[in-house]
Amino acid sequence: xxxxxxxxxxxxxxxxxxxxxxxxxxxxxxxxxxxxxxxxxxxxxxxxxxxxxxxxxxxxxxxxxxxxxxxxxxxxxxxxxxxxxxxxxxxxxxxxxxxxxxxxxxxxxxxxxxxxxxxxxxxxxxxxxxxxxxxxxxxxxxxxxxxxxxxxxxxxxxxxxxxxxxxxxxxxxxxxxxxxxxxxxxxxxxxxxxxxxxxxxxxxxxxxxxxxxxxxxxxxxxxxxxxxxxxxxxxxxxxxxxxxxxxxxxxxxxxxxxxxxxxxxxxxxxxxxxxxxxxxxxxxxxxxxxxxxxxxxxxxxxxxxxxxxxxxxxxxxxxxxxxxxxxxxxxxxxxxxxxxxxxxx
Amino acid sequence: xxxxxxxxxxxxxxxxxxxxxxxxxxxxxxxxxxxxxxxxxxxxxxxxxxxxxxxxxxxxxxxxxxxxxxxxxxxxxxxxxxxxxxxxxxxxxxxxxxxxxxxxxxxxxxxxxxxxxxxxxxxxxxxxxxxxxxxxxxxxxxxxxxxxxxxxxxxxxxxxxxxxxxxxxxxxxxxxxxxxxxxxxxxxxxxxxxxxxxxxxxxxxxxxxxxxxxxxxxxxxxxxxxxxxxxxxxxxxxxxxxxxxxxxxxxxxxxxxxxxxxxxxxxxxxxxxxxxxxxxxxxxxxxxxxxxxxxxxxxxxxxxxxxxxxxxxxxxxxxxxxxxxxxxxxxxxxxxxxxxxxxxx
DNA sequence: TTGTACGCGTTATCAC
DNA sequence: GTGATAACGCGTACAA
Numbered sequence: 001x002x003x004x005x006x007x008x009x010x011x012x013x014x015x016x017x018x019x020x021x022x023x024x025x026x027x028x029x030x031x032x033x034x035x036x037x038x039x040x041x042x043x044x045x046x047x048x049x050x051x052x053x054x055x056x057x058x059x060x061x062x063x064x065x066x067x068x069x070x071x072x073x074x075x076x077x078x079x080x081x082x083x084x085x086x087x088x089x090x091x092x093x094x095x096x097x098x099x100x101x102x103x104x105x106x107x108x109x110x111x112x113x114x115x116x117x118x119x120x121x122x123x124x125x126x127x128x129x130x131x132x133x134x135x136x137x138x139x140x141x142x143x144x145x146x147x148x149x150x151x152x153x154x155x156x157x158x159x160x161x162x163x164x165x166x167x168x169x170x171x172x173x174x175x176x177x178x179x180x181x182x183x184x185x186x187x188x189x190x191x192x193x194x195x196x197x198x199x200x201x202x203x204x205x206x207x208x209x210x211x212x213x214x215x216x217x218x219x220x221x222x223x224x225x226x227x228x229x230x231x232x233x234x235x236x237x238x239x240x241x242x243x244x245x246x247x248x249x250x251x252x253x254x255x256x257x258x259x260x261x262x263x264x265x266x267x268x269x270x271x272x273x274x275x276x277x278x279x280x281x282x283x284x285x286x287x288x289x290x291x292x293x294x295x296x297x298x299x300x301x302x303x304x305x306x307x308x309x310x311x312x313x314x315x316x317x318x319x320x321x322x323x324x325x326x327x328x329x330x331x332x333x334x335x336x337x338x339x340x341x342x343x344x345x
Numbered sequence: 346x347x348x349x350x351x352x353x354x355x356x357x358x359x360x361x362x363x364x365x366x367x368x369x370x371x372x373x374x375x376x377x378x379x380x381x382x383x384x385x386x387x388x389x390x391x392x393x394x395x396x397x398x399x400x401x402x403x404x405x406x407x408x409x410x411x412x413x414x415x416x417x418x419x420x421x422x423x424x425x426x427x428x429x430x431x432x433x434x435x436x437x438x439x440x441x442x443x444x445x446x447x448x449x450x451x452x453x454x455x456x457x458x459x460x461x462x463x464x465x466x467x468x469x470x471x472x473x474x475x476x477x478x479x480x481x482x483x484x485x486x487x488x489x490x491x492x493x494x495x496x497x498x499x500x501x502x503x504x505x506x507x508x509x510x511x512x513x514x515x516x517x518x519x520x521x522x523x524x525x526x527x528x529x530x531x532x533x534x535x536x537x538x539x540x541x542x543x544x545x546x547x548x549x550x551x552x553x554x555x556x557x558x559x560x561x562x563x564x565x566x567x568x569x570x571x572x573x574x575x576x577x578x579x580x581x582x583x584x585x586x587x588x589x590x591x592x593x594x595x596x597x598x599x600x601x602x603x604x605x606x607x608x609x610x611x612x613x614x615x616x617x618x619x620x621x622x623x624x625x626x627x628x629x630x631x632x633x634x635x636x637x638x639x640x641x642x643x644x645x646x647x648x649x650x651x652x653x654x655x656x657x658x659x660x661x662x663x664x665x666x667x668x669x670x671x672x673x674x675x676x677x678x679x680x681x682x683x684x685x686x687x688x689x690x
Numbered sequence: 691t692t693g694t695a696c697g698c699g700t701t702a703t704c705a706c
Numbered sequence: 707g708t709g710a711t712a713a714c715g716c717g718t719a720c721a722a
Contacts, residue, residue: 006699008698008699008700009699009700010699018708018709019708019709019710020699020700020701020709020710021701021702021708021709021710021711022707022708022709023700024700024701024702025707025708028701032707032708033707033708034707037707037708051459051462051463052463052700053463053465053698053699053700054463054464054465054700055400055403055404055409055464055465055698055699055700056404056698056699056700056701056714057699057700057701058400058700058714059400059401059404059698059699059700059701059713059714059715059716060699060700060701060702060713060714061700061701061702061714062701062714064400073429074419074425074426074428074429074432075425075426075429075626077422080419080420080425080428080429081419081420083419083425084418084419084420084425084446087419087444087445087446088446090445096443096460096464097443097444098441098442098443099432099442099444100432100435101429101432101433115441117396118396118397118398118399119399119400119441120398120399120400221629221630252630255630256630259630259631259632262607262632263632266611266612267611281420281627282626282627282630284566285566285597285600285601285604285627286604286632287604287607287608287631287632351715353714353715353716354715354716355715363692363693364692364693364694365693365715365716365717366692366693366694366717366718367691367692367693368716369716369717369718370691370692370717372716373717377691377692378691378692379691382691382692397716398714398715398716400714400715400716401698401714401715401716401717402715402716402717403698403716404697404698404699404700404714404715404716404717405697405698405715405716405717405718406698406716406717406718407698
């Protein structure tokens with residue numbers, strides 16, 4: 001089967017005259033060998049061109065150093081960038097990632113989780129949202145979710161409420177006559193709901209005229225364009241003269257809305273103020289750079305892996321764990337003022 | 346160490362009265378058991394809640410079903426979408442992917458490859474371009490590269506030459522007075538060079554006035570904007586009245602150029618025709634949808650994994666392999682006509 | 691059709 | 707400081 005048989009501890013042992021045990025110790029506890037013997041083994045490794053075999057190591061000590069990851073997709077910039085940052089943590093923690101794309105299909109994701117379990121992953125990071133956290137908790141495996149329903153498991157989320165507050169306050173500071181938030185219908189169970197709550201709270205607190213427009217914009221560019229075009233018509237009709245401050249649920253949507261305005265008026269009319277969400281590339285690359293609220297994706301990824309590593313380490317102790325309550329970390333977002341709010345200022 | 350000891354073949358064997366071997370056969374060659382006994386074992390699996398352990402399986406038969414993947418980054422839509430499609434092939438081939446982000450640092454990538462080897466990956470897909478294919482070939486492992494220098498290894502690439510021809514022909518069909526191709530300095534060794542060759546060949550063949558502008562546009566939006574703004578100035582100066590057909594190396598760059606024009610003129614001037622490359626989201630989301638050449642990322646990913654699987658299967662045969670020459674598959678791109686060329690038609 | 695015995699390459703537990 | 711020996715959980719000749 002195998003091309004060339006790999007060099008093993010046995011080969012090194014024979015070559016050097018030591019036992020397998022000593023070779024093992026050279027790697028795991030070198031100080032217990034004399035410097036002399038370390039040298040001998042070190043040389044043998046080179047002579048024989050030894051390559052380590054982590055599979056054997058895993059079977060022997062049970063530590064795979066694997067973390068499973070399930071993302072809904074990688075089209076969405078948020079997910080691909082999050083995966084990017086998660087993978088980067090290899091440098092700090094040394095864990096390897098087995099990645100699956102769930103495509104928002106619960107049973108597929110369950111199958112993936114089973115496969116991951118068979119590879120003895122030590123922990124799991126979940127970005128997909130089809131499987132309830134209740135069910136995830138039953139896996140009895142260290143788990144961290146990111147930006148999804150997280151009642152029964154540990155999680156790291158953006159402070160969406162604060163994001164909503166920041167965006168709304170920015171619009172308010174420009175003295176808009178009417179503040180409008182456009183979003184898809186959102187369950188209060190998921191973190192993104194905070195954006196809506198933040199918007200409403202600021203408006204109420206400051207006693208501002210406002211409105212939330214809930215509408216499913218679809219996932220294709222055309223459906224988004226169609227829905228937003230309708231919304232634009234409504235706004236033009238309902239608030240023809242008012243200075244309108246729009247907080248739109250994502251930069252992608254904000255960009256479509258902006259393009260509609262440009263196509264209609266050749267420029268961004270003075271009575272429109274726009275803020276998006278995510279600080280995704282499109283917010284920079286749009287004809288007119290879009291003000292937005294950014295999530296610290298790098299921090300979130302790092303905190304998620306940290307939180308997971310903590311749990312995994314706890315598991316390895318002899319007295320397994322005090323298993324405290326589920327931890328929910330929250331990362332504060334940042335506001336970026338760009339031209340859709342700071343016009344020719 | 347371990348929470349609860351896992352149920353093993355031994356446990357099932359004791360429970361059912363069979364031997365471990367029979368249990369193993371139940372999974373790998375069930376037909377060799379009587380239906381009756383299959384039932385008994387099947388029931389035992391449920392009773393004991395058996396979960397398979399692939400790590401042990403690997404150590405025993407050497408087949409990890411792991412494929413290593415190294416991408417330069419995941420910011421770039423092309424890479425994240427390619428990874429997306431690669432991961433999807435799990436459904437057809439069952440291979441799991443260990444993914445690393447190389448960040449274009451050769452030594453880091455070498456370290457990652459070593460780590461991957463220690464996990465006994467069966468094959469490797471390389472999208473990063475820092476390590477020469479000569480060196481990759483020396484790993485003596487099934488390898489497929491995608492869209493990079495591939496002299497000594499198998500690869501799957503887009504037919505960049507054809508892409509260049511398509512883009513250029515489109516511009517030519519609009520009777521542009523001058524055709525211009527903007528690109529970064531590109532080595533003839535990498536597939537993307539074909540775009541330049543295709544452009545030049547079409548222009549020469551049709552005897553068209555043309556020019557290739559080589560310029561490093563940097564990687565930030567601002568540097569791109571700055572460089573392209575300079576190029577725009579040059580074009581305005583050199584070809585003030587000519588109908589200009591621009592083939593730009595990527596949609597991202599084409600979008601920046603488009604935005605510059607819009608900012609300058611409020612609309613896309615009638616004497617500018619633009620074609621980008623990649624069919625990335627920005628080409629659709631731009632103020633004016635950009636004509637572009639699309640790569641069949643799904644096909645490329647599928648062919649890459651297929652090609653790899655072929656090599657891996659060959660390795661498992663008793664007479665290892667006729668090891669033919671390296672295979673280079675080529676996928677034809679598609680042209681999308683959008684508003685930057687098909688104006689009000 | 692089923693079982694025995696050994697191997698896969700490492701770590702862990704004792705001894706010495 | 708070092709070495710036997712037994713796990714780890716499964717696959718596979720070979721035998722019956």
